[in-house]
Amino acid sequence: MDRIIHGSNWYCGEINQRLRVDETTLPALSRDMQSFVLGGGYFAMELPGEIQALSAEMTVNGAHEDLRTRFGREPGDWTTVTYYESLLDVFPASSDGSVETAGAPKLNGRVVFLKGLLNEYTPPGVKGLKASGATRLRFSSIVLYHDIFNGKTIHKFDVQNNILIIDGVNYTAEHNRLIAA
Numbered sequence: 001m002d003r004i005i006h007g008s009n010w011y012c013g014e015i016n017q018r019l020r021v022d023e024t025t026l027p028a029l030s031r032d033m034q035s036f037v038l039g040g041g042y043f044a045m046e047l048p049g050e051i052q053a054l055s056a057e058m059t060v061n062g063a064h065e066d067l068r069t070r071f072g073r074e075p076g077d078w079t080t081v082t083y084y085e086s087l088l089d090v091f092p093a094s095s096d097g098s099v100e101t102a103g104a105p106k107l108n109g110r111v112v113f114l115k116g117l118l119n120e121y122t123p124p125g126v127k128g129l130k131a132s133g134a135t136r137l138r139f140s141s142i143v144l145y146h147d148i149f150n151g152k153t154i155h156k157f158d159v160q161n162n163i164l165i166i167d168g169v170n171y172t173a174e175h176n177r178l179i180a181a
Helices: 173-179
Strands: 003-012 021-025 031-037 044-051 056-060 079-089 107-122 135-149 152-158 163-166
Touching: 003 021, 056 079, 079 135
Parallel strands: none
Antiparallel strands: 003 079, 021 056, 031 044, 056 135, 079 107, 107 135, 135 152, 152 163
């Protein structure tokens, strides 16, 4: 493994979730696949269509009213969630697999911005006098997904501004230029 998550955290709006977060799941990236058969052919294949709707989940220890108040908001009253992580390079790209002894390992950073709605809030059960689990939050109706690694945009899906960037290439720039009348 060449990169190990050295530390990570979530912000919900400006609220630091440090020491609250139990587990997180970033959105799964998948495409809508449509079956296609060539005329007169015998074989089907699938071609990718749109990017499927995104959702992210987080479980936090305890019940926090500042998170609970995010539930029930309507589109337009978005919640911005920011995830960041520090990655530790154990084997640099130029390495032959041996561990470098000179110098400190290189830290890389990743930041993911999400803008959407908290559409599911599941409080923990209570057993006796104690909570028996963690509070589960599910963010969906995501209109912005922006994944940045070391300052480079890896993915940016911006529904409101019709922007699709993959590996730093803006696939919608020409389209948006043509329709901007």
